Amino acid sequence: MAVTPKIEKAQTASASRISAILGKVNLPFFGVIAALLIFGILNLSYVLAGSTEYSLMRQAMGIGLGIVGMAVCWKIDYRIFEHMIIPLLIIDVVLILSPHLPIIGYSAGGATSWVKIGIRFQPAELAKLVTILLMAAVVARYQGRIDSPKEYLKCIGFLCVPFICIMTQPDLGTGLVLIIIGATIIFVGGANKKLLLITIGLMVAFIAFVFIADPILDNIAGKDVFLKDYQLNRILVFLNEDADPTGAGYNLKQAKIAIGSGGLLGKGLGNATQSALGFLPEAPTDFVFCTIAEQMGFVGVFVLIALFGLLLGIAISMAMRTDDLFGKLIILGVVGMWLFSIFENIGMCCGLMPITGIPLPFISFGSSFMISNFLCIGIICSVWSRQRADAAAKISID
Amino acid sequence: MSPLILAIIIFVVVFALVLVGVIFFVRTRSTGGDLVVKQSLRRKDEIKKTGKEPKQAFGAEDTHNSISRNRTLIFGGISLAALAVLMGKSWALQILSGSEYSALSKENMTATANLPATRGRILDRNGVELVKNQISRTVVADDTVLENPNLVHRLSLVLGIPKEAIRARLMDETGGVQSSKAIASDVSMRAISFISENPAVFPGISIESRFNRIYPNGSLAAHVLGYSGTISEEELKSKVDGMNYASGDVVGKSGAEQAFERLLQGNKGTRTYKVDSDGKTIATLDEIPSDPGNDVKLTINYKTQKAAEKALAEGLEDCRKRRFKNAYCGAVVAMDVHTGAILAMASAPTFNPNNFIGGISSEDWEKLNSAKSNYPMNNRAISGVYPAASTFKAFTGLAGLTHKMVDKKTEFECKGTWVGMGRKYPKKCWLLTGHGDLAIVDAISNSCDVYFYEIAKCFYEIEDDQPTALQDYLRSWGFGAKTGIELAGESEGRIPTKEWKEEYFKDNPESSIWLGGDLTNLIIGQGDVLITPLQLACAYSGIATGKIPKPHIRGDVLNKDGQVVLPETFETSDLSPVFSEEDIQTIREGLRAAVTTGGVAKAFQGFGAKIAAKSGTGETGSEKRDDYAWIAAYGPYDNPKYCVTCVIEQGGGGTSSAGPIARKVLAQLLGLDGDKTVYVEESDER
Known part of the structure; x- marks a missing residue:
């Protein structure tokens, strides 16, 4: 009888420790990331089937290294960078x-x-x-x-x-x-709002100037001086895919065929003809979204974008609940990077955005990008855990 | 795993995560661990206590965060909008334009190749094969072989074909890019077994049985059958209705092969392949088998044809043995007098259609199309035009009877020379000693020219009122116009008129004057009149039966199961010459008398059937060229069944040169197997 309270106490102590750790970890955030990684690996396992250039092992190694890097970043107190x-x-x-x-x-x-x-x-x-x-x-x-x-x-x-x-x-x-x-x-x-608006105005003017002035400058100099021709082509081709039907336009056309032919339910995993038969270039990396759309259809696309939405939403809510401005800005900087990568990558596959080599976070094949993203997660966790600890400390002071 | 199950699993996972998230939020909220939650709780407590909004914000943190908090919310909104745009665009591509892109995707990954359809056979009226397809073992290479120079070298050694030739055949893409390429056909068994026993040494090489056109009887009926060959660029361009030709197809080039092309060709099948972006075949997706062409039966009787060609060859040889050294060309037509069905059609010299298989060398082509070889490709039975000579007397005589210029009893005296057109223009009978008094039956049987000059004179006298009465009558028997047989290359012949002569000789005004002499020439089938052996056969069939048949060569058309899909068609000719039954009977008697007692009698001595016939000897108007020998015959006389016409270019007299040929063909037709042809000594004859 005398032992029982002790055990209870020990149990409560360990329970509160678990809850304390859990309190510093945002589980939905990790859940969504895990879901995205599973989704990406599942897709790549079919896309890379029979490929000699890429291997799933390399992707898994990237994830493994990423997790190590994430742990390191998590351990570091982000505030030392301030x-x-x-x-x-x-x-x-x-x-x-x-x-x-x-x-x-x-x-x-x-x-x-x-x-x-x-x-x-x-x-x-x-x-x-x-x-x-x-x-x-x-x-x-x-x-x-x-x-x-x-x-x-x-x-x-x-x-x-x-x-x-x-x-x-x-x-x-x-x-x-x-x-x-x-x-x-x-x-x-x-x-300041005014300053932001002026900046946007200047950027629009600058971009317009570049597109008008670059061909003229090229002409005068007799060579590519500012933007390379292939860059200009890739930028412009999304406006008209027939402008460069064998180069960038071909890629865009094949990408759209891959996405569109997926339909509602897709062709089924492993039945991606566009990528498997080599019509779709860079299928595992830049155009990985097309392989998802082709194999799993709109349902797959919906799930993918919903997962990204959850990822960004949770990260933004974490930022909202972070009182430290530096930490908040770090989280939102990562979110901004992810949002742009997602929008640019999927957008270029659909013909909404110019074609650039930006991969899709957690889904595209590529170790550097994967590790970099995991480091970002580590930094976010570093911010979140320390904010939680501070908040808990404040409450106990209160 | 089906995409649906996968989607459901992913959905479940996502919702489970969301659920976990919600529970987590609720839990942290209940413990009050969150600063913001804490603040709002404190705010609520304050409101509860004082009943109004607290003036002072809680905590120093939220002053500097008020802007960034708003901005973060705006940023969240932008994120949401961006993802919604992506979702919308995917919806547009996948759901709204899904079928369109599906079609493009299919188009991307599929390629089709034609499967050749076996060309139909050509048979005689009893089903004897005149043209068939022969299985030829063909060495076929797929598209990997071209990239393998060692293999090409090995093939070159085994097949005995130069490497360059093999490469050229591999690069030929006329049969569709995916088609396997035939690199050698009719390969020796030794090479075949070597290749098939060493598949590892010959990757991408297979042995296929393909069909080649073959003419088993060699040159037999070559002109009727024609020949076939690879479709030419021009033929490919001039799209034939309903025919789906591809480069490399074998098509009929002449004769029945050409005339019945649509029936023989069949429908190609298609094989659909799955291909990758380099065009490499991955798998066969679908195959629509080809539909072989129909077998076409001809009205030709193999035995009659053989007899006719043999008779023609022997007859020509006989002519050359005598003094007609240039007798190399001729034609024979045998016809069913009632239906117009061609039973035999021979033309000399001839050619072997087998020489065209796999392409003919330009040297051989030159040979077949030169004056030296007498143009063996010409079907003289339908395209050769000759002066009709005395065979015409049956029709010109009937013209005289029909126009009431003479009747059966009308007699004229033949003194050998006729001056009916005036002393200045004497005309000779072939029998210079003269026939004496004779009526039309004897005039036909003995082929007396003078009798016909008298008729010509009558036509000359009515020329002011009816300038082309004789010509019109001859035209009504089908002369001067195509008979309409299915074969290409038929000639019209020529019935000269005043207008024609003026037009024809317009550069030479003296020759262009239409004279009485033109009529006297026309009436005995000499001068400018030209007819074809087929026209004459039709017209003599008309004499025999009273109704001119329309000639045809196509019999029943059979499908691959041997069922008749298109029966032989018997069209009636639209020719309806005017004559009375009595008059035509008079002509028939004349033709019969020619065989019994008249000019043709020598050629048909001891013939086992009653026949009627008329010979002719066409003047060439040149000392250097011998006369053209003609005969037209039908029989049996009382119940006509068959008509045979024969012409020998530069063969001399009709009875002696053409007569024996017609006799042999008629003997075959009438079943007189033991008939002995009598070669007649040449004499004065017409």
């Missing part, structure tokens, strides 16, 4: 420019985006995460209000550094991701 603006900026620039280094640098597909140290990876993927931390640290200093143009321009200046670096590769897709990350953080970080 005052490391200059080191972050240097790391960012070094990462992005590393493919230009003589021995380890590596070019493929018209862009110098790879580094080879034993294994081949894209440092720009890591640079995305560093840029998120950098921009969040810069913007967080203004305490949620960026009213003066000077402050605003300072923020934009910090964003421009990695962007200009990435355009030397050149990698327009990643450049756009960086801009979206920065824009999201600056927007949520309390930038």
Whole structure:
């Protein structure tokens, strides 16, 4: 009889410890990520069947390494980055420019985006995460209000550094991701409405200018000076897929056929003729969405987009419940990156967006991208767990 | 796993996760662990206590967060909208345009190839094969062979074909890209067994049985059967209604092969393949078998045809043995007098349609189309035109009777020379000593020219009122117009008139004047008149029966099971010459008398059946060229069944040169197997 309360106490203690740990972990967030990974692996297992170029093992290794990286990031207190603006900026620039280094640098597909140290990876993927931390640290200093143009321009200046670096590769897709990350953080970080509107206006004018001026400049210089021709083609082809029927237009046309022919229920797993017979290029990587749409139909697409919706929704709700501005901006920077990647990748498959090489988070084949995403999850968890701990501490003080 | 089950599983997983999430939220809320929840609880407590909204915000954090909180909500809205746009676009592609893209996807991954249809056979009236298909073992290569130079080299050694030739055949894409390519046909058994016993050495090579056109009787009935060959570019371009030709198809080029092309061709099958983006075949998806062409029976009787060709060849040889060294060409037509069915149609010289199989060399083609070889491809029975000569007297005589210029009893005196058109224009009878007084029956049987000159004179006298009375009458018997037989290349012949002559000789005004002499020439079938052996056969059938038949060569058409799908058609000719029964009987008597006592008698001595016949000797108007020998005969006389006409170019006299040929053919037709042909010594004859 005397022992019983002790046991009860021990049980309560362990229960509260479990609940304390659980309190620091957002289970739905992990549930959705797990669902996306299962979905992606399931799809790839059929898409990669018979392929010699890609293997499912490599993807699994990417996930494994990602989980390790995530654990490391989770362990690190994100707040140490808040005052490391200059080191972050240097790391960012070094990462992005590393493919230009003589021995380890590596070019493929018209862009110098790879580094080879034993294994081949894209440092720009890591640079995305560093840029998120950098921009969040810069913007967080203004305490949620960026009213003066000077402050605003300072923020934009910090964003421009990695962007200009990435355009030397050149990698327009990643450049756009960086801009979206920065824009999201600056927007949520309390930038003045007027300043935002002026910026948008200037960007629209700039893009229009580029498209008009680039062919003229090319003409004058006699070579591609600003944007490469293939980049311009890829950008413009989504407006008219017949403009380049053998190159980018062919890809878009085949992508649309793959999606459209899936219908409501799809052709069934393993019956993706468009990708299996080689009509669809880059099926496991850039055009992975097409393989899902082709095999599983609109039902599969619905589930996929719903999962992405849940992922973003949960992450946004986590940001909402984070009191620390720096942590909140980090989470939203990641969400912005994911949202843009999803919209750009699926959008380019459907013909809504220009064709760039941005993969679909958690679904596309590719280790660098997968690891980078897991590091982002780790950072989000680092923010979330510490916020939960602080909140719990505050409540107990109350 | 079906996509539906997969979708359900994924849905269940997603909803389970959402459920877990909701429970988690509820739990954290109940423990009050969330700062925001805590704040709102405190706010609610405050409202409950004071009854109004608290003035002071709770906690220092929410002042700097008020902007970012709004902005985060806006950002959430943007996210939602972006995902909704993607969902909408997918809906549009997959549900609204799904069927359209499905079709494009199918189009992407499928390719079709034609399956050749076996061409129908051509049979004689009793079912004897005149044209058939022969199985030929063909070495077939798939599309991987071209990329394998070692294999091409091996094939070259085994088959004895140059490497370049094999490569050219492999690269030929006329049969559709997916079609396997035939690289050699009629391959030796040794090569076949070597290839089939060593499949590992010959990857992508298979032995197939394919069909080649074959003419088992060689040149027999070559002109009637015609020949077949690979479709030409022009033929492919001029699209024939209802025919689905592809490059490389075998089509009829002449004769029955060409005339009955639609019946013989059949319908191609198709095989649908699954292909990848490089066009490589992955699997066969579907196959619609081909529908073989119909067998076409001809009205030709194999035995009659054989007899006719033999008789023609022997007759020509006989002519050449005598003094007619240039007798190489001729034609024979044997016809059913009632139906117009062609029982035999021979033309000399001839050719062997087997030479066209697999393409004819240009050297051989030149040979077949040169003056030196006498154009063996020409079917002289329908396209050859010759002066009708005395065979015409049956019709010109009937013309005189019908126009009441003479009757059966009318007699004229033949002195050998006739000056009816004036002393300045004397005309000779072939028998220069003259026939004496004779009526029309004897005039026909002895082929007296003078008697007919008298009739010509009568026509000349009415020329002002009826300028073409004689010509019109001859036309009403089918001369000067095509008979309408199914075979291509038929000639019209020519019945000269005043208008024709003026037009024809317009550059030479002296020759263009229409004279009485033109009529006297026409009436004995000489001069400018030209007829074909087929026209003459039809017209003599008309004499025999009183009704001119329309000639035809197609009998029943049979499907692959031997059922008649299109029976032989008996069309009546639209020719209806005017004559009285009495007058035509007079002509028949004349033709009969020619055999019994007259000019043709020598050729039919001891013949076992009663027949009627008329010979003719066409003047060529040239010293260098010998006369054209003619005969037209029908029998039995009392109950006519068959008509035979024969012409020998530069064969000399009709009775001696053409007569024996007609006799042999008639003997075959009438079942007189033991009949001994009498070769007549040449004499003055017509």
